[in-house]
Amino acid sequence: MIWKLVEKIEAKATQWYHQIHNNPELSGEEVETAKYITKLLRSWGISVRTGVTGNGVVGIIEGKEVNGKVIGLRADMDALPIDEKTNLPYKSKKPGIMHACGHDVHVANLLASAYILNEIREKWNGRVVLIFQPSEETLPGGALKMxxxxxxxxxxxxxxxGMHVSPELSTGTIGYKSGVFMSSTDEIYIEVKGKSGHAALVKEFIDPVVSSAAIIINLQQIISRRxxxxxxxxxxxGKVIANGRTNVIPSLVNMEGTFRTFDENWRNEAKTLxxxxxxxxxxxxxxxxxxxxLSGYPTLYxxxxxxxxxxxxxxxxLSEIKLIEVPMRMTSDDFAYFALQRPSFFFRLGTGNEKKGTTYQLHTDKFRIDDEALKxxxxxxxSIAFGFLNNQINI
Known part of the structure; x- marks a missing residue:
């Protein structure tokens, strides 16, 4: 039943994906994307709440009987500050802004899922909460605010x-990992101050460059020895700015980095170290x-x-799906906040097809998906939502 509805809506869903890809918006600026989502949901008679923590959109679909289970389905909406280098007919219209992380796919996926669940609402009881979330790409993230x-x-x-596209998985594949799945992430900003001077007059300056180099080396002892x-x-x-010259020692060095792990206790200890x-x-x-x-997203469980x-x-x-267990990922997602509040499941959607050239990695200027993967x-x-609401999936 659901597969037939997927085939019915697939072409429309692809159009939605192309439209959103064509018109990307950065974190906190997803105004037109939110309007687009809202217009579609309301055209199907779905109750919608807009302006949730800015540009968030929440829809609620009610089943035959309202009393029953409630499942939340989440999609993030924001794009990245990347200049797209694909030759797609629906490539970004906006220089320097691109859906390079697949959030356009996530939105189209949730819209189509909402359409299907709304079409068959007489066949299930309970409610579906549709969570279209802004600002996943920028700390502190939109999930916590929602x-x-x-x-x-x-x-x-x-x-x-929730779900995320994965170009390393082939089209038709769903990747999963039970338990700890994605890492926490924290941003590190370090400022080292010395005394500037002529590079030849070593007794007259205090060198923050050498000090910074030692700091970088010593920080690695946290990984190898602690x-x-x-x-x-x-x-x-990943970033070191020492704005001197061949013969000038600067007074200041700025460094930026990242810390990622899968254990919250160790995460806190490492920050102290x-x-x-x-x-x-x-x-x-x-x-x-x-x-x-700057504390980022927690470990996704x-x-x-x-x-x-x-x-x-x-x-x-779901015989049409190829299911594969995937390893833990050192990337992060603020869906982790939802997982801290409720039992959750975050899966990876395979979008890779070498023949179609859709194996470029996320956050790159040539990233694209195989449109066939969307269905x-x-x-x-x-199907997960339908199965949960009809007690084929329980907790």
């Missing part, structure tokens, strides 16, 4: 489902330092019982 706006409490949502080796962890400094190492190393080189660690139920449901009912995401999300 939770604070009670999107999970009015009505009370029992479980939340971390439990069974906990995957990354600490990388970062501060200690930076301050102590700076002091050893007669410099001073300031550290600012897929509820193990819910995951097992969904995986079993897909295996037994498998729609089928999976709408």
């Amino acid at each position: 939770i604070e706006a009670n999107v999970l409490d009015d009505p009370y949502v029992d479980v939340v489902i 971390n439990n080796p069974i906990i995957p962890t990354v600490l990388s400094i 970062i501060n200690e190492i930076v301050y102590n190393t700076a002091q050893a080189y007669a410099t001073t330092a300031n550290v600012n660690i 897929n509820d193990e019982k819910l995951s097992a139920e969904i995986i079993n449901f897909i295996k037994n009912n 498998y995401g729609i089928y999976t999300m709408s």
Whole structure:
């Protein structure tokens, strides 16, 4: 039944995806995207709440009987500050802004799932909460703000489902990982101060460049000597600005980096160690330092019982889907905040097709998806919702 509805709506869903890809909007600026979503939902008679924490949109579909389970389906909406280099006929109209992370696909996927569930609402009981979330790409993220706006409490949502495109998986494939799935992420900002001077007059300056180099090296001891080796962890400094010259030692060095891991206790401990190492190393080189660690998204955890139920449901009912277990990912997503509040399941939608040239990685200027992949995401999300509301999936 649902597969036939997917085939019916597939062409429209592809048009929605192309339209949103063609008109990307950055985090916090998703005004036209929100209007587009709202117009479609209302045209189907779905109740809509707009302006949720800015540009968020929440729709509610009621089944034959309102009393029953409630499932939340989430899609993020924002694009990235990247200049698109594809030759797609629907490539971004806006220089320097691109849907390079597939959020346009996520929105089209949720719109089509909403259409299908609304069409068959007489065949299930309960409610579906449609969560179109802004600002996933920019800290502190839109998920936490939407939770604070009670999107999970009015009505009370029992479980939340989300997805993300994955070009490394082939079209027709759904990737899953029960339990810990995606890493936490924190941004590190370090300022090292010394005394500027002529590079030849070594007694007259205090060198923040050498001090910064030592800090970078010493920070790696957190990974190799202080971390439990069974906990995957990354600490990388990706930006160093020392604005001197061949013969000028600057007075200031600024550095930026990222810290990612899969254990919240270790995450907190490591932040303390970062501060200690930076301050102590700076002091050893007669410099001073300031550290600012901007806390990002927590570890994303897929509820193990819910995951097992969904995986079993897909295996037994969705023969069109190729299901594959994937490893933990060192990338992050603020869907993790939903997973902290309710049992949740976040899956990966395969969009890769080498013949069609859709294997470019996320966050690159040539990223694109195989349009054929969209129907498998729609089928999976709408089927999970239908199965949950009809007690084929339980927690």
